Amino acid sequence: MGAIIAFVVLLILALMVLISCIKIVPQAHAYVVERLGAYQQTWSVGLHIKVPFIDTVAKRVNLKEQVVDFAPQPVITKDNVTMRIDTVVFFQITDPKLFAYGVENPIMAIENLTATTLRNIIGEMELDQTLTSREVINTKMRASLDIATDPWGIKVNRVELKNIIPPAAIQDAMEKQMKAERERREAILRAEGEKKSTILVAEGQKESAILEAEAEKQSAILRAEAEKEKMIREAEGEAEAILKVQQATADGIRMIREAGADEAVLKIKSLEAFERAANGQATKIIIPSEIQGIAGLAASAKEILK
Numbered sequence: 001m002g003a004i005i006a007f008v009v010l011l012i013l014a015l016m017v018l019i020s021c022i023k024i025v026p027q028a029h030a031y032v033v034e035r036l037g038a039y040q041q042t043w044s045v046g047l048h049i050k051v052p053f054i055d056t057v058a059k060r061v062n063l064k065e066q067v068v069d070f071a072p073q074p075v076i077t078k079d080n081v082t083m084r085i086d087t088v089v090f091f092q093i094t095d096p097k098l099f100a101y102g103v104e105n106p107i108m109a110i111e112n113l114t115a116t117t118l119r120n121i122i123g124e125m126e127l128d129q130t131l132t133s134r135e136v137i138n139t140k141m142r143a144s145l146d147i148a149t150d151p152w153g154i155k156v157n158r159v160e161l162k163n164i165i166p167p168a169a170i171q172d173a174m175e176k177q178m179k180a181e182r183e184r185r186e187a188i189l190r191a192e193g194e195k196k197s198t199i200l201v202a203e204g205q206k207e208s209a210i211l212e213a214e215a216e217k218q219s220a221i222l223r224a225e226a227e228k229e230k231m232i233r234e235a236e237g238e239a240e241a242i243l244k245v246q247q248a249t250a251d252g253i254r255m256i257r258e259a260g261a262d263e264a265v266l267k268i269k270s271l272e273a274f275e276r277a278a279n280g281q282a283t284k285i286i287i288p289s290e291i292q293g294i295a296g297l298a299a300s301a302k303e304i305l306k
Helices: 002-021 096-102 107-123 127-131 135-153 168-258 263-278 295-305
Strands: 022-023 028-037 038-043 046-049 056-062 066-069 075-076 081-092 153-164
Touching: 002 022, 022 028, 028 096, 038 096, 056 096, 066 107, 075 107, 081 107, 081 135, 096 135, 107 135, 107 153, 135 153
Parallel strands: none
Antiparallel strands: 022 046, 028 038, 028 056, 066 081, 075 081, 081 153
16 A cells, blocks of 8 residues: 555656656747756747756746836036936847856846946037937947947847936026027017018008009099090080081072072172181181172171161
């Protein structure tokens, strides 16, 4: 009975040891395996079985891209201004073996390396250049860190300056400078606005004067045309009146001739026509010589007719 219990116990222990030797490596991970304390191999994703009591998993490595946010580091610029800069480093483990045996504490090593690299870069730049050259600083730091971390099996993908904190006095000076710059721009914009407004008003007055002159010109032209039309109509009326008078005179003479009047009567009628013409606007009347000879006769005949 005791032998059976011992066999069952041994069987259970063997199963437990066998189960413990079965390892499953998840996605985006790698296991560094040692045999008797020496590096044996690196397990990738999948099912693996190790030798009991001989093989051990020395390091479980995460192959995903990782982000480390380091605390602000004090740095001194070229013009002796002390500021604090905190950085964010994006890195990824590319070689699990080098990562496991390259450096004791990789994260601390990256932090210290970032601080020293940042001090070297900022030490060659002045304050204004530092504040406006984030992309340049990021690029230089990424290149330096990537080269330095290659022996550790780490690849630095990106480095970002999260925040640049200058001294309080510098911040106050910068704020005053920005305020003065904003006030200057505001004054310039206001002056430009007033200038444009003045120009627009002047242009409006100019256009108004031009339109008024054009309207006055058109009005004068219309008045002249109306006066001309009036004069033409008056002249046409006078001409038509004279024509009618002459036509009436001609008709009277024709009727007298048709009635058989002699030459003396015709001359008398002509004299009467000249008399009526003299009552008009004419200032000088030219009487034919043949009519002058019978002027007295016409006057006598006129008295008789009355």
